[in-house]
Amino acid sequence: MLTLFFPVAAATAVAIAALSGFHLFSATPSTPPATATTSLTPGSDAKFSYLVGQHSNFCSLSQSTVMTYPANSRIQGACCNPLDDAKYRWQVSGLRAFSGTPEILADPYDVSAGLAKQLLAADSSISLTSAQMTTFNSAASMTDDHGWCCCHCWRWYMSEGLAKVLITKYHMGASTIAHVVNLTNGCGGALGSDASPSPRTRS
Numbered sequence: 001m002l003t004l005f006f007p008v009a010a011a012t013a014v015a016i017a018a019l020s021g022f023h024l025f026s027a028t029p030s031t032p033p034a035t036a037t038t039s040l041t042p043g044s045d046a047k048f049s050y051l052v053g054q055h056s057n058f059c060s061l062s063q064s065t066v067m068t069y070p071a072n073s074r075i076q077g078a079c080c081n082p083l084d085d086a087k088y089r090w091q092v093s094g095l096r097a098f099s100g101t102p103e104i105l106a107d108p109y110d111v112s113a114g115l116a117k118q119l120l121a122a123d124s125s126i127s128l129t130s131a132q133m134t135t136f137n138s139a140a141s142m143t144d145d146h147g148w149c150c151c152h153c154w155r156w157y158m159s160e161g162l163a164k165v166l167i168t169k170y171h172m173g174a175s176t177i178a179h180v181v182n183l184t185n186g187c188g189g190a191l192g193s194d195a196s197p198s199p200r201t202r203s
Helices: 002-019 043-053 085-098 115-124 130-142 154-168 174-183
Strands: 075-076 111-112
Touching: 043 085, 075 115, 085 174, 111 115, 115 154, 130 154, 130 174, 154 174
Parallel strands: none
Antiparallel strands: 075 111
């Protein structure tokens, strides 16, 4: 009986995950960054199905590693939690309102390494005035994670760089920046849930 339990339990877990709209993922990378863009439409069933199987976005990925990637490579998939269909569609739909701003992602789970490197460089190079720093800090406190991501991974610093660009180049307010950061969050998890661990408990 014991020899049958574990395969049955594993199959049951997979079935429950599929029915709930979640897909299994790996916390560590199982695929390298993609070297070409996909023609799949952001927010489509086909794009969602493709991204579920991509794991080049992961929690331990550092900004220094991303800076070594070729500009034409792609960082894809969710990191902390399984990619959720409803949340994915909500994020992509919301990001369409910012399609005229090239620094804002069109798909939070399919990131151009070139753009990531641009924003990481902006985080290091852009200095904010005192007033701009107030906007920056206010925006961070307003995000779902109460910070730039759930942990100090590469996306934390990319989001910092994005915020600095949105403040200095586009003069966006804190609430709009926080909304953009929520829309570009790559952690996965269910829509409407506190999917990401608190930044106070992650390092």
